[in-house]
Amino acid sequence: MTAINSVVDLRKDGDIAIVTIDSPPVNALSADVRDGLDGAFKALATDASVKAVVLVCAGRTFIAGADISEFGKPPRGASLHGVQDAMEASPVPVVAAIHGTALGGGLEVALCAHYRVADAKARLGLPEVKLGLLPGAGGTQRLPRIVGAAKAVQMTTSGDPMPAKAALAAGLVDAIVEGDLTEGAVAFARKVVAEGRPLTKVRDDSSRLGGDAASLAPMFAEFRKANARKFAGFEAPEANIKCIEAAVALPFEEGMRVERSEFMKLMGGLQSAAQRHVFFAERQAAKIDGLDPKAALLPVKSVGIIGAGTMGGGIAMNFLSVGIPVTIVETKQEALDKGVAVIRRNYENSAKKGRFSMEEVEARMGRLTSTLALEDLKDADMIVEAIFENMEIKKQIFGRLDTIAKPGAILASNTSYLNVDEIAASTSRPESVVGMHFFSPANVMKLLEVVRGAKTAPEVLATAMATGKAIGKIGVVSGVCHGFIGNRMLGKRQEQANKLILEGARPSDVDRVLTDFGFPMGPFQMSDLAGLDIGWSAETSKGLTVRDRLCEAGLRGQKNGKGFYDYDAERNRTPSPVAEQIILDYAAEQGINRREIGDEEILERCLYPMVNEGAKILDEGMAQRASDIDIVWINGYGWPVYRGGPMFWAENDAGREKIAAGLERMGMDVSPRLKAGF
Template identity: 45%
Template sequence: MSALVTYTQEGDIGIVTIDNPPINASSQAVREQLLSAFEQLRNNADIKAIMLSCAGRTFMAGADIREFDLPEIPAPDPNDIHALIESMQVPVVAVMHGTVLGGGLELCLSCHYRVAQDSTQMGLPEVKLGVLPGSGGTQRLPRLVGFTKALGMIVSGQPISAAHALDIGLVDAIFNDDLHAQALAYCRNITDVDHANRVIGNLPLTLSDTDKANLEQQVNKLPTADKGGNATRAAAKCTELAGSLSLAEGLAYERQAFVACRDTDESKALRHAFFAEREAARIPNLPRDLPLRNIQSIGIVGAGTMGTGIAMSFANAGFPVVLQDLSAQTLTRANELIAKTYQGSVTKGRLTPQEAQHRTDLISTTEDDLQLSTCDLIVEAVFENFDIKKAIFKRLGEIAKPGAILASNTSSLDVNVLAECSGRVPDVLGMHFFSPANIMRLLEVVRCDHTAPEVLATVMRLAKRINKVAAVSGVCFGFIGNRMLEGYLREAEFLLLEGATPSFIDKALEDYGMAMGPCRMIDMAGVDVAAKVVLEQKKSGSLPDDDTYRVVVQRLFEEGRYGQKTSSGYYRYEGRTPVEDTAALELFARLAQEHGITQRTDISAQEVVERCLYPLIAEGYKILEEGIAYRSGDIDTVWLHGYGYPAFRGGPMFYASTIGPDRVVASMQAFAKHTGNAFGYWDIPSSLAKAGAN
């Protein structure tokens, strides 16, 4: 077995170092060697203190999550290691840097002292994986920093800075340079201090009336157990019990709660989502040593809301950006939006005034497209008009420097055609950002038929640099996300024509877990935007020969009901609050009458969920059959990060596997019989039929 834990000595200070790249995860082998190291040090009379540190770019950033799928976590138990550290005859000092998360922070809580680099982030993010801290986090953290502060960290799963950790007493000192030397000096200063009272597990904890009030307030804000709140509620209960149980009793209760959470569908879904996101960044069959293109400067064509958001995404990562538009008025609005956005970040304390000014200065605006000619990557972000986009790509092919990557932000159009227009086919792909682009993390990277491998690899690497979650799609209408969205929106509209109200449809899907129902979503994004996509499809002849297809959004558009921006769409708006609108309901009833659709009153929430989600899932199977997506997890990643799909359900494809593809097939067959299938809306892809049969 390779040495994942080593021991050295500098004078009278023992140094235990964990070296398990890339994140020093607490694997079984690490635990075995860590336990062995401390057992050997237990009776070493030559040392007066022990430094516990990690090699590489970070301290231990958590457990080996793959072990969660095992019936039991392999021995040694982390709690045995923690107990041994607490019982050492000399003080143990955790020396933290990078990210100290989950099991890494729990390990530090067993040490007598904690010091950290000033840039360190630390937290207990287990609830984001549908579990809770299972190795003492819920028992030791409240004993150290107080119940209310600990509860906030544990149920949110959010990391805190070293400065904040020092403030609340989680760390004892922070250093801004030469961590090793300063930590050594710190160790030498505490060798003569009695460290017996530094054992966190022995500290008393009593919940005050304020603590109990805060607990009730926090728990009331948590989702219910069936809506993704199982782990957070269990974590809150464990933390509460730290005030009434001994450490041993609390650890036993915590472990039982951890195992119970681990075995839920919620945790399995969240762990799937975690791994799917990381897998989505990997492109099959690409050589590891493939040389990437050097991207140092960015050009954006189109200074509307989307183009401006994309510009800020790159500026936030330190890239100089040229934002080009033919309209001086549009550029003025873009500059105003940039200033307003960054000022908002300053007001909220997310940026200093200097940081905001630096990011603003990175974005230059111009009407002259020749200023794009020196950019390494140019992203076209004009509105969804194919003729205009084709003309832009022809022009970019003429003016861009050799080797520049040309990308379209189109949400649905054929990027292969745009590549041909540019005359630089290998240099072209799609980069579909989601609005607002400076906030939404999803990026669909669209590989054209002849995109050069190094271009695809470069943009996937670039996505990480600008803090995006990227997934690759092939070329088809709507790519992965919007293609699947079509069936979802189609059935939502049919349900409106059949008598369901917008609020009933939205509530059913929001109760399922969607961040926003389809009617509210379109009203917010813009009915006009959605209608123009449908009209573009109609123009290209790609719509089904069904005169009821997406007729609702088209009629709303014709009547000037554009959604929130006009205070009327599927709903009427009082400010930003949607209110059921009699005029809209009458419009839906008229449309139903025009098309011979009988309205009914027996539509259930379950029917809404199944009719909207199952076509979406079926389309996902087709996408995999056609090779548009590499993996089902890539589809889940797109929906989790771009469309508000509930993480606790793992994504639409994972959800199908959870409930069983046979259930999806049976329901689709029933809907085909109930609503008819003249246009193939309920056709079952062969791969879904096969999965259902198995």
């Protein structure tokens, strides 16, 4: 064996050379890896004893992609294009042996081999679009030449990886290897040599594109139309499509120039910077200040859920879906039966869509125990309270849990706003209490705010975060304050939205400005969806707010087709004249002189106070870092990912100084952190 450098070595199995990359943890295409590959293929180019080359990786995966830590830094080491050229120009066949994942630059390297084999669990893809980019090393030009333009467009714009079996069917790999991958790849290479197969370069074969520019034009047009809503606001999907069109219409080298031009535009743009920020921010959010990342976690092998309503049922599904038994508790049999039926119906609907089998539905439901007795939670490792927002009732429940739950059990509240320390004080073990704020629908939404109480034990906090990850959530630690991170900032936006519609903006104007910004819906659409009567009571209503009067007039939102908007049978909406008249009458009673309000003012008044509140949250230590706030808003409230989150947007797009000046014009107290930087 010959060590080319610290991460690449070269050995021979008879007349087959084996180049091995060993650069933990994921064999990313760092400068050292590129240098090693460059040295290996230069050495092999002059070795007449070698009849074929196998490229394989040690560890858990093939080349998983580019080394993102090198983005934006001065280039060093061998160029990736140079390594690819050396592979393609090899005088003997090169076989890429893929296991784990071959993503991004990893797949682009594999596409420069003459043949590709994979183990049965391998996954291959070009996920650059998820970072606001496109494959910049020939991926947009080689991929369509091997899987066809239609499949390439789908793969590059979704970024989703393809499993090995599908890759074989698409022609992306030439064989699936059973048993030892390296041995299988060497055997495949010997077969290639014995059969005298040609050194076919992907770049030189256009036979699989699926047609020429004219015949494929309708496919591209239909693809754009079908995905217009999904791609709205994003620059990278369209750039990927343009590059695939270039692969169809132009010779390889000209297509490469298009790819390079489009790549550089994206790399230098704000959207890719924002999406790369989000990529790293998600990973940073998992790190908890002051805690040893290697500290032992508490076991969570069984979970109790208190409340079988929308939230409780959704929370239960998260655990059932990953194999954790759940005992769910309600106070009345009717509510319990209804909650269990909803869980079953949700699972059956997923099965009907082909996401899993009916046997899996039964397996998941078989892990669920329903009961009316809180005492049945005595053996649960974690208990999540998911009742409505009433402090006194929550304190009563936690007081009872204190006498029921076993020592060491984690006692979690799904509260959206309330003081976790006050809830914890109702027990004799406040160190076991933590907030776990799921977002509705809890079985779908990714965000989990994990609220660290003043006395929450480190192992309890760490276990809550780890449990969130285990059930597919993105956890963010928050301190104890009203509304925590997300709802505290949302309150500031809603406050301004409510003022705007009294001062002259229509609810549909406010919603339109925010959806144009990139939110999936505006605040009044959201209110209609949630239900205007949540927390409202006809018995106690005094008509003191617009919402009171809407509810008193029978406007409940989407649930009865009347709210800020009127809804038809397909839930298409039009602004409600009844709601608008109620707003006008209320404004007149309050002596508000209405005026024309422009889109820029709407956007500034809705978003600037949010950013300011985020800065205050950082001032108070309620969030660990500004990027955590961004992750909360992207995953819990629909902030457009291509804008990077509210704090990134303030720092890199809107401008902190401009926001501070705007807030001062509004007469608001500006956080010192906003002026100083995050």
